[in-house]
Amino acid sequence: MKTFRIHSLLGVWAVVAVILVIPSCSSRSRLTTEDRISRFENSLERLQRDLKIPGMAAVILEGQQVRWAKGFGYADVEKGIEATPHTPFQLCSVTKPVAAMIIHRLVEQGKLDLQTPLIDYGIDLDSEGTVRLIHLITHTSQGIPGTQYRYHGDRYGMLGTALKRETGKSFRTLFVEEVLEPLEMIDSAPNPADPELLERFFEYRRANGLGQSIRDADGNEWASSDLFDYDDPLWESSIYLAAAMLADYFDSVGIKKDRFLRYVDKTTDGRTKRDFAEFYTSTNEYLSIYERLATPYGRDSEGNMVPDKYSMFFNCAAGLNASVLDIAKFDIALDTDHIVTPPVRENDYRAFVTTD
Numbered sequence: 001m002k003t004f005r006i007h008s009l010l011g012v013w014a015v016v017a018v019i020l021v022i023p024s025c026s027s028r029s030r031l032t033t034e035d036r037i038s039r040f041e042n043s044l045e046r047l048q049r050d051l052k053i054p055g056m057a058a059v060i061l062e063g064q065q066v067r068w069a070k071g072f073g074y075a076d077v078e079k080g081i082e083a084t085p086h087t088p089f090q091l092c093s094v095t096k097p098v099a100a101m102i103i104h105r106l107v108e109q110g111k112l113d114l115q116t117p118l119i120d121y122g123i124d125l126d127s128e129g130t131v132r133l134i135h136l137i138t139h140t141s142q143g144i145p146g147t148q149y150r151y152h153g154d155r156y157g158m159l160g161t162a163l164k165r166e167t168g169k170s171f172r173t174l175f176v177e178e179v180l181e182p183l184e185m186i187d188s189a190p191n192p193a194d195p196e197l198l199e200r201f202f203e204y205r206r207a208n209g210l211g212q213s214i215r216d217a218d219g220n221e222w223a224s225s226d227l228f229d230y231d232d233p234l235w236e237s238s239i240y241l242a243a244a245m246l247a248d249y250f251d252s253v254g255i256k257k258d259r260f261l262r263y264v265d266k267t268t269d270g271r272t273k274r275d276f277a278e279f280y281t282s283t284n285e286y287l288s289i290y291e292r293l294a295t296p297y298g299r300d301s302e303g304n305m306v307p308d309k310y311s312m313f314f315n316c317a318a319g320l321n322a323s324v325l326d327i328a329k330f331d332i333a334l335d336t337d338h339i340v341t342p343p344v345r346e347n348d349y350r351a352f353v354t355t356d
Contacts, residue, residue, distance in 0.1 A: 037068050048072045054297045054305055055083035059324040064332050069325060075294040078307065088187050089294045090311060091320045091327075096156060098330065099171065099316035100137060101340060102178050103159065108343060112166050121162045125155070133162055138352040146355050157317035160195070170196045171316050182339055183330060187323035189286035191314035193243045201242075204279040214272045216241070241268075243312045245276050252277060255291050260310045293321060 031039075037060065044058055055073035059066060071083035106112040114134040118125060125131050128144045135141035136159055142150045160171040167174065172194040180188055202212060213223040222241065245268055247260045252273070268276070281287075298308040313319055322330075333339045 041068075041070065044070075044072060052305055055087070055294055057083050057085050057087055057089070057324045059085060059328045061328055061331065064336065066325065066328060069328075075292075077295070077297075077305075083294060085325045086187050086323050087294050088189070088289050088292055088321045088323050090191075090296060091322055092311070092318050093153060094322075094327075095314075095316065095318050095320040096153075098175065098179060098320060099156075099159060101334070102171075102174050103133075103137060103163070105178065105340065106163070106167065108341065112162065116162070118158070118162075121165050123158055123161060133159065134352075140352065140354055148354055153317045157315040159316040163316070170194060172196065172314055175320075178339065179330065183326070183333055185322060185326040185329055187289065187292075188326045189289035189321050191312055191319035191321065192246050192284070192286070192290065193239070193312040194314040194319075195239060197242045197246075198239075200283065201276060201279050204283065205275065210275060214275075215269045217269055219269070239313070244268075245273070246280075246312060248273055249277050249280055250290070253281075255287065256293065256295075256310060259295070259307070260312055289321060 040060075044056070047053070048056055053073060054077050055071070055075050057069070057071040059069040061067060069085035071085055071087055073083050075081045075083045075087045103112060103114075107114060112133070114132065114137065116133050118131045118133065118136070123131075125141065127141070129146075131141045131145045135145045136155050139149055139151045139156070140146050141155055142148070142152060163169065163171050163174060169177075172190050175190060179185070180190075204210075205212065213221050215221055243260075248268070250256055250260055251258060293310065296308040296310055297305045300306045311319065
């Protein structure tokens with residue numbers, strides 16, 4: 001009996017992972033594997049048509065090899081750009097299992113302890129007990145920690161704070177070093193607005209003899225000493241300011257113009273925009289991925305598919321962009337010792353048992 005894993009990316013807002021078991025011999029059917037794959041392909045075409053999905057892609061793995069891959073529909077309907085197995089899609093919460101794998105590797109290396117209280121990292125959540133890292137990664141941090149499952153994406157994103165404190169590296173850096181580069185995920189990239197973006201911008205300013213403050217369009221001055229104080233409410237505003245600067249930049253170079261969420265109406269003065277454009281153009285290696293991103297679509301009040309906005313942020317909870325072929329590489333890595341050892345794999349797949 002042969003087991004095939006199938007991953008399909010529907011539009012830009014869903015990932016479906018299923019198992020297709022194809023017996024090598026069956027008394028009920030004389031269909032060849034090629035016949036079964038053809039039928040499966042036809043079923044995906046019907047699915048796309050019936051659900052009015054603008055574009056999607058799918059891949060089938062046999063063992064550790066790609067057996068079949070295909071794009072359906074369009075990555076951009078308005079421009080007539082067809083979806084292919086190499087089309088990057090925004091994967092939203094599929095980022096979480098990638099983060100979990102990285103976290104378990106750090107646990108195995110002795111760099112992270114899942115029993116550590118969040119308060120040790122300066123994260124103070126209103127709780128009926130001690131909230132630990134294990135509770136964030138298992139979505140059991142609400143109520144009495146560990147007693148019930150309640151999904152909370154924003155709290156999952158807080159795991160990045162622990163990673164930064166323990167390793168000195170952001171989740172973005174760890175993702176690139178531990179996953180993206182080793183697996184040669186050539187169609188993948190983190191979302192552009194990560195928490196350290198402004199830090200990198202100010203490092204660039206220091207290296208080029210520029211000032212350590214920037215101004216918004218209203219003339220208000222934002223000093224680096226204020227922007228990077230994580231205990232200051234202004235820090236959250238700085239993230240939104242970074243997203244606004246990115247949106248302005250993408251507009252200026254024609255990348256998905258006006259399609260990235262701005263979140264706030266903040267913008268910067270002309271000099272800061274020019275400095276940021278020079279910084280981002282010279283330091284970001286993923287611009288070609290952002291240019292090829294499949295357009296997100298949503299439904300209007302009448303149920304019609306209409307273009308939607310791209311998300312901007314990247315953290316442990318969301319923000320991964322990848323093609324189905326790259327997700328296949330990650331799937332293969334989970335089943336081999338290429339980037340994870342058997343103990344890490346067992347931890348990743350083991351169910352968490354609540355105490356209630």
